[in-house]
Each structure stands twice: as C-alpha cells, then as structure tokens.
Amino acid sequence: MDHLWAPWRMEYIQREKDDSQGCVFCIKAEDIENDRNNLVLYRDDDIYVVMNLYPYTNGHLLICSNQHTDTMNDFTQTTLTKVMELAKQIMGILDNTMSPDGFNFGANLGKAAGAGIAEHIHFHVVPRWKGDTNFMPVIGQSKVIMDGLFETYDNLKPQFDNIK
C-alpha cells in the first residue's frame, strides 16, 4: 500500500530523545516562555498547538491538551470542543499557506493503536499532497530539519496569533 499513514514512527524517535526529561508534551505545556524554541504556535488554558519535531509532511501539527492524560474520558467539554475548533482553524491556515490537496486528522490512542507517546493524548493534523508519499525526514540531518521547521514556524505563527 502506497499511502501509508504512520506518524507514530516519527514520534518514536522524538520519544527516545526526550525520555530522560519526562513527558515531552507536559514540558511544552508548562514552558510558556519558549514557544518558538518549542515550536508552539498557539496556546490557551486548556490546549496548545505544536509542530511535530519529526513531521510526516511539512506542516504536520499536533493539538495537545495541557492536561497529562491517556484517555479522552478526562477531557472537559471545553477541551473536546476546542480540539475540533482548533482542527478547523489549523486546516484553514494550512490551506491558506500551503495549499494541500487533503489532510489526515486524528489520534492514535494507546500503544496498540500506534501511539508514540500514549500517556499524553494528542491529535495529528497532517497536510497531504498528491504524490507526497516519498517525503521522509532523513535521520542524522537534524540541523537541516530544524532550520526547515523554524522557517515553517515563522510563516505560520502570525496566522495563529489571529486565532480567537
């Protein structure tokens, strides 16, 4: 099958690097002074949007709860609503800036479902283009990848500043 949806492979790499410091999503939730370094595009009291450090495609974003939980049963109604509202806003912004042909949107809940960081729920929004299946970050060229991520961050950030 050509069109493989496998962002968890990237998450696994991220997890291996950050494991010693605790939950990477909690760190980003609490570190409110370093949004650019952390690639956080948007945040409020319940939720934040961050770029995936090892994107499946350029523009691969994550919607994370500030709350450390592995189950949506812990989400408040407000958080549930914000996830969907932010997903809509993100797709609008990516449409405007990158003109993708489609999106993957969803979550891998639990190890069995392929979650790389199962203990802290997060939702993927991945812009897709026809023929993008050959895109893969090259391990060992992290400097190049980070430069590309900051470039994308700086392009997207002004639009996220306009949310709400």
Ligand SMILES: [Zn+2]
């Ligand atoms: Zn966490």
